[in-house]
Structures are given as C-alpha cells and as structure tokens.
Amino acid sequence: MLKQYLTKNLFIAVMIALSALPFSPKAAEVTKEQIKGLDEQVQDIKRDVLELTTELSLLEEKLLFPSNTQVSLFVSLEGDKKFVLDAMQIKIDDKVVAKHLYTFKELEALRLGGVQRIYTGNINTGDHLMTASFIGRSASGNQFRGSADFAVIKAVGPKFVEIKIIGGNSPDQTISFQDW
Secondary structure, eight states, rough: OHHHHHHHHHHHHHHHHHHHHHOOOGGOOOOSHHHHHHHHHHHHHHHHHHHHHHHHHHHHHHHSSOTTTTTEEEEEEEETTTTTEEEEEEEEEEEEEEEEEEOOHHHHHTTTTOEEEEEEEOSEEEEEEEEEEEEOOOOOOOEEEEEEEEEEEEEESSSEEEEEEEETTTTTOEEEEEEE
C-alpha cells in the first residue's frame, strides 16, 4: 500500500513537472534545455521518493516492533564447511514463529561467516522457551536433524539471540545460543 502511494505521488509529480513545459502543436519547439531541466526535476523527485521510502520503512519498523518488546533471532554456521543446512524452524513458547528453507547462495553466505536474521517480533517481558530445530545433510548425503531449547529472558529493551549451528564432522552438529 505504501509503495502504491509513493508510485502515485511520483506519477503526480512528473505530471506537474510536465505541465510546466510550454506545449505547442510542434514538438520541435521543445528545447534541449527544457528536456534536460525536466529530467533533472524527475531525478530529484525520484531521490526524494527513495528518501521518504527509507524513512517510512524505519518508522514502520519502530511502530511494529517497539524496542521494549522487540526480539530478534539470528542464525549462523560454524565448523564443518561441508555440512549443508536445508531448513530451520524456530518456536517461542510452543508457537512456530519462523521457518526457512536455505538456498545455495544463503548457505554460502553463512559458510563465509554471514549471519541471517530469521525472525524479528514482539514478546512480553519475562521468561520464554525458544526451540530451534534444523534439518541438514553431510557431504555424503546423510540427513541430520537437531533441536535445542533456550530460555529467553526478556527484559525491557530489545533482545538479540544468535542461534549457532556448530560441528566438526557430521553427525556431530549441535546448536548453541548466544545473547548479544
């Protein structure tokens, strides 16, 4: 809805800029300077729309996920570079909050030390049980499943938790948790 609003406003701004040009029956009367000026106005309008979109996205995130109830969960890999992470599922208080199937590019990024934000949401202050489960396979194709629980102690303010899948040689993949 926001993008439709911004697109509509961009269209209106372009139409207003076009209406500023003098029109005549002959198109040849429009000078290169007028076209260049119009192009610069359109570029300025596009820049303004992009800035507004960024600001609105930040405001939307603050509104939807206020810092006093916000929790963000991140996934990382460590250890065996031949392990293939296929899927993750996260539950908080026995409610599934996130599921993700990994693509080749995402897996490569995780292997290179990247961290994926898998969930951002709101929870009340207090203690919550988080369960992280994964499905993966070794280089030889053997499938492995792992699951671990973590007590999330939510205080006032944002909470960040890293879910790290660690292992040397498959099937020794385990899950560890780290508060940030």
